[in-house]
Amino acid sequence: MITKPRGTEDVLPEESKLWQYIESTARCVCERFGYKEIRTPVFENTELFQRGVGDTTDVVQKEMYTFEDKGGRSLTLKPEGTATLVRSYIENSLYANPQPTKLSYIIPCFRYEKPQSGRLREFHQFGIECFGASSPATDAEVISLAYMFLKELKLTGIELNINSIGCPVCKKEYNEKLRSYFEKYKGELCPTCLERLEKNPMRIIDCKSDICSKIAKDAPKMIDYLCDECHNHFESVKERLTNMGISYTVNPDIVRGLDYYTKTVFEFVSDALGAQSTVCGGGRYSGLVEELGGKPADGIGFAAGLERLILVIKKQQEVSSVTEASPDIFIATMGDKAESFAQKLIFDLRNAGIHAEQDLCGRSLKAQMKYADKLSAKFSIVVGENELSENSANLKNMKDGEIIATALDVETLKSHLQEGK
Numbered sequence: 001m002i003t004k005p006r007g008t009e010d011v012l013p014e015e016s017k018l019w020q021y022i023e024s025t026a027r028c029v030c031e032r033f034g035y036k037e038i039r040t041p042v043f044e045n046t047e048l049f050q051r052g053v054g055d056t057t058d059v060v061q062k063e064m065y066t067f068e069d070k071g072g073r074s075l076t077l078k079p080e081g082t083a084t085l086v087r088s089y090i091e092n093s094l095y096a097n098p099q100p101t102k103l104s105y106i107i108p109c110f111r112y113e114k115p116q117s118g119r120l121r122e123f124h125q126f127g128i129e130c131f132g133a134s135s136p137a138t139d140a141e142v143i144s145l146a147y148m149f150l151k152e153l154k155l156t157g158i159e160l161n162i163n164s165i166g167c168p169v170c171k172k173e174y175n176e177k178l179r180s181y182f183e184k185y186k187g188e189l190c191p192t193c194l195e196r197l198e199k200n201p202m203r204i205i206d207c208k209s210d211i212c213s214k215i216a217k218d219a220p221k222m223i224d225y226l227c228d229e230c231h232n233h234f235e236s237v238k239e240r241l242t243n244m245g246i247s248y249t250v251n252p253d254i255v256r257g258l259d260y261y262t263k264t265v266f267e268f269v270s271d272a273l274g275a276q277s278t279v280c281g282g283g284r285y286s287g288l289v290e291e292l293g294g295k296p297a298d299g300i301g302f303a304a305g306l307e308r309l310i311l312v313i314k315k316q317q318e319v320s321s322v323t324e325a326s327p328d329i330f331i332a333t334m335g336d337k338a339e340s341f342a343q344k345l346i347f348d349l350r351n352a353g354i355h356a357e358q359d360l361c362g363r364s365l366k367a368q369m370k371y372a373d374k375l376s377a378k379f380s381i382v383v384g385e386n387e388l389s390e391n392s393a394n395l396k397n398m399k400d401g402e403i404i405a406t407a408l409d410v411e412t413l414k415s416h417l418q419e420g421k
C-alpha cells in the first residue's frame, strides 16, 4: 500500500466541515475589516524566500522544500505567505492604488520539520498583510482582526503576547549588547547559533535548543533599548488595544522566527496545546518591500496555523455543534412513482436552500427510516400512493415525535421546517 508522505494529512469529509467553518469565519471577519483575498502560486523562485524570509532563519536554513525544475530553475514550495505577498504587491503595482493595501490569504505551507502534534510538513495558514501604512493604528487594526477571528471561533484560554523589537536604528546598539552577552557563552551555543552570533544575534533568542534558550533567558531585552520613536509607537499600540478592550501581556522574549520584523511583534498562544502553543503570529516589517525590489513601504501582518486551531477546537468544543450538517428533512418513499415524485420535490427543496435527503440504495421503508435516524434528519415524511393522490403527508419531528399534516409543496414544507427550527 502507498501511504501519504510523512507530515501530511488527509482531511476527511467530517473534518472538512471544521475547516470550512474556520475558513468562512476568517473570510467573514476579513470582509468586515476590508481585507481582500489574494491567491498566489504554491511555488516561487527560491531567491524570494532567501531574501524575503532571511537566510539566518530556521525556515531558510533547514526547512524549505526546494527543487530544480526541468528547466534548471530553483523553485521552493511556499514555506509562508508574507514574502509572496510582498512580491505580488510589487509585481502587480498594488502600491499605485490608494493606500493602504489590505490583503488576506489562506494557503498551504511546506516546511521540512520534525512532524509532531501541531507541527506538520504541509500545513495551512490564514493570514493578512497591510501594506503602505506605518501608523500605530494599523498595528492595532491588524491585531484586532486576529483577536476577533479567534473570538468568533469561540476559543477559550487564548492569550495575546506583544513586544517591540525596534527599528534598524535602535537594533544596532542592541545587537552589539547582545553579541557581547552571547560571546561569553560561545563554547555552549549550538552550531547554528554560533553562525547567528556573527550575522544576526537576535535569532539566538528564538532558538528551540534547550541550551541556547536557557542562555538566552538572561540576555538583554530589546524593549529596554528602544529609540524614542519605537517606544512611542509601542505605547500607542498598547493604548489602542486597551481602548478596544483587548487584553495583552508584554513579553520581551518574542522575537519571531522570520528576519524581517521591526517594531511590533505579537503572538496569540493557546493553553490547550503543548509545546506547539502559538496559534497565530505576526508583526510589522519595514525594509522588506525595498529588499524585494519595490519602493519603500511598510507592512504588517499575521499568520494563523489552521491545523493548530483545529486541535484547540477539538479539545474545547463539541465538534458536531460547530459542524452540524444533518438534513432538515428526509423523504422516505414507497413505490417507484412516489420515489420519482420525491426526487423532484427534494430538488426543489434544495433549490430553496433546504438540506433534503432521500434513499439512493433501494432500502425498504423500515431501513429508510433507520437511515434517516443515522443521518440525524430533523424532520421526515413518508410518501406513498395515498400521499401522492391527496398531495398531503405527515411531517414528523424526529426529536420529539410530534406529527403534523402538510401539503407536499416547497413553500408549505419550507415554512413548517422554519417554524420547527
Ligand code: ATP
Binding pocket: 080, 111, 113, 118, 119, 120, 121, 122, 123, 124, 125, 256, 257, 276, 277, 278, 279, 280, 281, 282, 303, 304, 305, 306, 307, 308
Ligand atoms: P513555531 O515557533 O511554532 O515553529 P513559527 O514561528 O515557525 O512557529 P510562523 O512562521 O510565524 O511560525 O507561522 C505562523 C503560524 O503557522 C504559527 O503560529 C503556527 O500556528 C503555524 N505553523 C508554523 N509552522 C507550522 C508547522 N510546521 N505545522 C503546523 N503549523 C505551523
Ligand code: MG
Binding pocket: 058, 257
Ligand atoms: Mg517554526
